Amino acid sequence: MSETLDLLCQEQWRVIDQSVTGIHVNALYSFGMDDTLCTSVGSKLVPPTARSWVHRDTIVLGIQDTKLPFLREGIKNLEKKGYQVIVRNSGGLAVVLDEGVLNLSLILPENERGIDINRGYDAMWKLIKLMFSDFHKEIEAKEIVGSYCPGSYDLSINGKKFAGISQRRLRKGVAVQIYLCVNGSGEKRAGLIKEFYDIGKKEVSTKxxxxxxxxxxxxxxxxxLHTELMMQDVMLRLLQALQKQTNYLFAGQLNEEELPLFEAYYQRVVERNEKVLEAI
Structure with missing residues (x-):
């Protein structure tokens, strides 16, 4: 078995499904959750955890986006269209969250040798390929030029991107995160981000x-895939794929030791976001 698959093959996988409940809370909640899980999984308080989450009409900006010369105009345009704007605490650029976008996080402990960054990306890529293997479509991992938040691990079929992967490392825990455009129009989402950059940058030269x-x-x-996929369909595929990689798969929530950690991390994320947005 390859080293990549070894990351998916864990003695236990805890699954925290917030694909329904997440719709009713601010997306900052999810960044506080993943920081909490990095700490608890990294310290071996809990087993490796897979978390799913969906949030309503939110644009998540990266730090570089906050340096756009006409950022305020770009944000106002997004807000006019009904989107909330937040800034995340990890790398990357602007992405769209809505009820057709499923986010998955795999939170793993770093061992003594650590987890090479590409191994983390490869593990998520393998998981997605396992989840959709019955469609017999090649899912490639390479940068799709012209997409929003482009990266070397953009996932695509026939040259069209449907997902992007990022990583967050904190306190000996690694969160490998992916957004999956499950349904709706990928082109429409990309058009929204195009408009944001057109307004936020205009013709100004930037570093x-x-x-x-x-x-x-x-x-x-x-x-x-020419199939109308719903969130519950994809969640079932996730559970089935993970079931094959572990001796024990179980549903869970934050335990008593994790709850106070979450309160502190969530507060930190909220305050940081407010500070960044106030400076604009």
Missing amino acids: FDYPIIKPGVMASLSEL
């Missing part, structure tokens, strides 16, 4: 090269 969005290079899994 950082922001992506030139080409909406046609993005699509949802439903569009690419």
